[in-house]
Every structure is written in structure tokens, then in C-alpha cells.
Amino acid sequence: MKMKLGISSAGVTNRYGIEEGFKLIKQSGFDSVDISLTGYSKEADTVYNVSEDEFLSYFSNIKKICDDLELEISQTHGRLTTCVPEKDLCEAIKINSELDLKASGILNAPVCVFHGVKLKQWEGVCLEEDFLLAKNKEFFEDYLTPLCEKYKVKFALETHGCSKISTGSVLDYVGDARNLRKSFDLIDSKWKSFCFDSGHTNEAIYYGGPGMYESIKALGESIEVLHLHDNQGFYDSHLMPLNGAFGAIDWAVVFDALNEVGYKGAYNWELGLGCFGNYLDQALPYIHGYLRNFINNKGRI
Template sequence: MNISTSLNVFGTDYEQAIPVCKEAGFRALDFNYWDHQKDVLAKSWEEEEAWAHRIRAAADESGLPFTQMHGPVHGRSFREMVLGLNAESFLDMAKRSLRTASILGVPWVVLHASAISGNGESYGEVKEFNVKFFRQLFPVMEQTGVGIALENFYDRAARPHTARRTYCAMLDELVELIDTLDHPLVGACLDTGHAHEQGIHPNEIRKLGKRLKATHINDNDGLHDQHLLPYQGSIDWPAVMSALHDIQYEGDLTYETHQAIRFLPDALRLEGLKYAVAVGNYLIGLKGDPKGA
């Protein structure tokens, strides 16, 4: 298990971020396609392809592999999309993200399932819609060898009285969707912060089993999506690591902790990243001990 980080700790400047992450001690990287989504929409595929090759060259020069990528994000539902996207244009962007991931050497692209509109569709309708949508990606996945890791989300914290449900906020829903898609290139991404906001105990991580292919490791206070480093919020990290150990998770611990790092002054950023690596190595060292070291 390696300690990895999303490049979103630097915003969008990957040329600056990659060598600093290497110096800090990270052994792998996550590329946040989402951060570049607006710019990608303005690119032709040929321009995006050349851009991806430049990113790959920068990573290769530093000796850091990309082991996952946060793919494009459509918004809170498939009918309330960001940046003027619609179902057809978002599907095209998702396919392009898989091709870009292939150039970067990324094995898993993280995507979100969601409601159709959030206006009263039944659970069965939402599940069927998501199954049909993600199956449209199968041909590109099989062509590139890049899989999709569907991420758990949240709807409980900070909105306790809302009637709107967010599909796959519960791990049972995520498991059911993955099993219905029934494809070796479909897995799960565990976002520890989302699970904590949802009130999901770390013991429930075991439900994901071998489906778990990627992680978004971050902490919060249980109420807000704060994207902090472990031990800066209230997650039970020994319990998280015990669950990952029990399901024999083989991927990376990949930070999505930009709120703890991105806003540091440049003079402190390297030290902040070194501290993040030290925290990650400590987590790995827990080796399944539910009480911690």
C-alpha cells in the first residue's frame, strides 16, 4: 500500500505539483480531471491528447505513477449539470476521460452515480438509469483497459431534514449498483469523508470487499465535507485501517485533502506535504489494529 495524493493540493499547476510531491515522499499520484473540466470542454480531442502526454511526461520524469484519477463530475443530478453539460455531452466527456487516463497510465477513474433529477424518482428508476448510463462506457473501458470506481456520496450531514436522497450515499446501494453492472472493470472508491458525514461506521467498509479499487482519504467533523488530513477531524482511523486490512485492500491510500494543504503559503507547502506523508505512513503502520498504535 502506497501513500498517494490528488494533485488538487496545488490547484491546477501539475508541473509545479509533481516534483514537490515527489520530494515530500509520495510514491504515487491521483490526477484530478475534475479540476480541469472547464478547460477540457474547450479542447479538441487532439489538444487533450497532447495535454495528457505532457502530464505523463512530467510524472515519468519524477518517477511517480498515476494510480487513479477523479473523472469528470456532472453535478448533484443527471438533470442539474454543471457547465451547461447534458447527458450526451457528459457521456462524451466521461469517455474522453477514460482515454486520457489510459495515456496517463491510470487503472481506475473515479465517477459519481447520482439521482436522475432529485425530484421524486423511485429508487428502482434511479438504479436502472445509472446502470444504463455506466454500461455505455463499457466499450471504451474494454478498449483502453481503464476501469471505473464508483464513489460513495452523502446526503445526511448538515441537511438532516431534507427529503432528497443522494443515490449511493449508503454503501449497500453502491454495492448493489456495482454488482448489477457486473463487470471486472467496475469497482468502488471509498471516500472516508463522505462516509463519515453519512454516519457510516468504519466497520461497514468491509461490505465493499474486493470491490474496493480506490480511495479518497480525508477527514472532517462529521457535518461538513472539509477534506482535512487524518486526525484533523473525528474519523476513527484505527477502525478504518482495520477494515481495509480485513478486506485485503491492495490499492493506495490516496489523499483528497486539499483544504489542509492547498492554502498553505508556498514556503510551507513542502513541509505540509511531508507531514501528510508521515500521517499516511503511520496509518499504514497500524496494520489492522483497531485500537491504534
């Protein structure tokens, strides 16, 4: 079976526009896209602050463009911050999270990715394990799950890396995949899944988290979407897979572990494409060719 190759589309569509950007992604050879919703919010002058008809028209148009190109929307990316102590901010996050799921439903995306509880948000309030687990459960079970049911979209808890608190950078609580699994198991929802982020997990390893293989095995068959990218361990660089040249991830281990847990979805790459500037349209076919060869050889090049 052909392995589906995907790319996070924002770096392309932000530069070339929605229609031309998706066309370029398809012409370059990619099978699927991850559409980021993180730049939209109800508070700003974005499509999240327009009429119901305009909202529906905007995302229906994106879906039609992708459908016409036969470009699968494998996933979307929702809020980067979810569980916070500030009441006003918390309410704004909830409103935007619903809009993330609503947009995802219109796009017919099966999964919308969210970040969970972060130490840096709760420093000075409480960092006890039971408290953090309760906060994650409250947001994803009590608030998000009924909305997932309404819009027929799963949420995916994304793996974290480090968290920057007053004493410096430390392993985030759910940066440890075993803790993320613990939180996941406490959430009563048929709409839950995981997004395995290789770069975040590699960063977590640098700060004392479990290895790549152990992390993937801890999440297991509940991994439904991926954010794949490389780094040197201490900074979330969103690099191409480099196999030791400048990156630090042992990609053969990643592919073997994903195979062991039965992963069947798109191999989606979340890359920092800004470095290509206005040359991106010429670089993207090369990026596709490199990544296609890379996944076909399961990280062994």
C-alpha cells in the same frame, strides 16, 4: 510489503504548475498521485476543447513527468455528476466522461473515479429505488462500459454522503454503502470497481448510513482505490486524519476493515490543501511524514 502512500495532486499542481507540482510531491516522499480531471470540460477553454494532437501531447507530457520521477499514477478523478434528467446536460456529461477515460488511458491510470446517481438531481422527477438503480445502470453499463473497454480503464463508483434536497440534507441513496453495492451488482461490466471515500462515508453515517466497518465490508474486495480524509460527520471537510481531535473517524477501524477485504492499492489522501497557501511547498514534506507514520501504524497513533 511497503504500503504505498498517495495524494490527490490538484491542490499542489494548481499552485505550482504541473512539472514543479509533481516534482514537489515526489521530493516530499509520496509514492503515487490521484490526478483530478474534474476541472476540464469540452464546454470551457480547457484541454478538453483542443485538437486531438494537443490533447494527446498534454496528457502524454504529464505521464512522462510522472514516469521520469518514478511517481505512480494510481487513479484519476472523472465527473462529479453523471446521471441527470436534463438531456442537454446529460449529453455534455457523456462527452466529458469519455474524455475523462481517454485522458486516463493516455496517463496509463488503471481506474477513473466517478460519482453515481444523486437524490438532488432527481427530486421532482422520481426518487423510487428501482428508478435510481436503473439510471445508474444505464450510465455505467450501457454508456461507460464500452468506453472503458475502448480505453482500457476501469471506472470506480465512489461512496457518497448526504444529498441536499428541498427538505434539507438527507442520506443520499448510494450514500448507504449497501445500496451502492446493490447498484454495483446490477451493473454488468468487467470494468467496474469501487472508490472508498472515508469522508463521504463518515458523512453518510451522520445521516443514518451504516458504520465505517460495515460500509467497507459491504463493498469488499471490489475496492480498488481510496479517497482518504477526515471530517466531523456533517460536512465534507477533507481534513488530515485527526483521530478525535477535530475529526470523527475511527481510523483503526478503517485500516482493519480494508485489510480484511484484502485491499492492496495506494493509500491515497484527498486533502483540502488550500489552507497552507504559499507555504504548501514547506508543509508537504511534513504532511508526508505524518501520513507515512499514520498508515504504517494503521491509524493507531
